[in-house]
Amino acid sequence: MKVRKLLKTALASGLMVVLSCGVVCLSHAAEEKGTVEKVAAVEVTSPYTYTHYLQLAKDWALVNGVSVLLALTILVLGRWLAMWVSGMAANGFPKAGVDQTLRRFLGKLIYYVLLTGVVFAAASQLGIDTTSFLAIFGAAGLAVGLALKDSLSNFASGIMLILFRPFKVGDFVTVGGVTGTVHQIDTFSTLILTADNQRIIVPNSGITSSVITNVNAEDTRRVDLVIGIGYDDDIRQAKTTLEEIVRADSRVLSDPATTIAVAALADSSVNFIVRPWVKTADYWNVHNDLLEKIKITFDETGISIPYPQQDVHMYQQALE
Secondary structure, three states: OHHHHHHHHHHHHHHHHHHHHHHHHHHHHHHHHHHHHHHHHHHHHOHHHHHHHHHHHHHHHHHHHHHHHHHHHHHHHHHHHHHHHHHHHHHHOHHHOOOHHHHHHHHHHHHHHHHHHHHHHHHHHOOOOHHHHHHHHHHHHHHHHHHOHHHHHHHHHHHHHHHHOOOOOOOEEEEOOEEEEEEEEOOOEEEEEOOOOOEEEEEHHHHHOOOOEEOOOOOEEEOOEEEEEOOOOOHHHHHHHHHHHHHHOOOOOOOOOOEEEEEEEOOOOEEEEEEOEEEHHHHHHHHHHHHHHHHHHHHHHOOOOOOOOOOOOOOOOOOO
16 A cells, blocks of 8 residues: 555656756746747847848949949930930831831831840940840740741731832732732732732732732723624625714824724624723723713714624424
């Protein structure tokens, strides 16, 4: 019994010691944590910390401030200079007889080339190595070029159209399977207005890869008419009548001379070709007026204009 009491007393004393040690350790840890938090708070709220960072900012400004100001000055003045030069060039192009589309393109090209030079100059002033940027831009340009090859093809075709000028704004053309008046030429596409006032946008690559027909390229144009008369009509009378009709129209040019001749002995008619020369602007008016005048005059003079027909002959044969 005494032994058991001694063991219980020893165990109770040991537990008390362990608990006392735990309490002491926790109190020390709490004290240390509080000390660290107090130190951190002191560092954050200490005026010396703000003074230190402010001093670092002042030192950086003293070392790099001039370069930053010069770089900003280069950007502002350089951009203004690029706009001024491109504007002066755009104003001078009309005096040199440069086409309107080409003036707009060259003005933008001059501006962006100068602006690119200004950006590189500002970067160099800041101490940035521009050669690495050129390498990055080259790699990026290659990737973009592969991804946008169709758009770049349109862009290259637009440059060709602007530089070589197979047509200009206001010309009546047939391009890419579309016929109409050129309303606007851009670097990627060309805007065509059809005769019935439809707006059609044609990619420039489709224009340069196909045949281009420019109706307004020359000052004069030939009207081609085919007029048929009946086989029972007088050829000489018909030819004389056609010559008088053409000669009476003041819009028909005397040089080159008009061609009137028999072109074919067709199935149902004798066909004349009537080919007067007119100014390009008068083409459709003369074309339509001549057709109307020829029909009216032929009706008055008794010259027929036959239509396709077939004669069917019936034969009767007696049955044996």
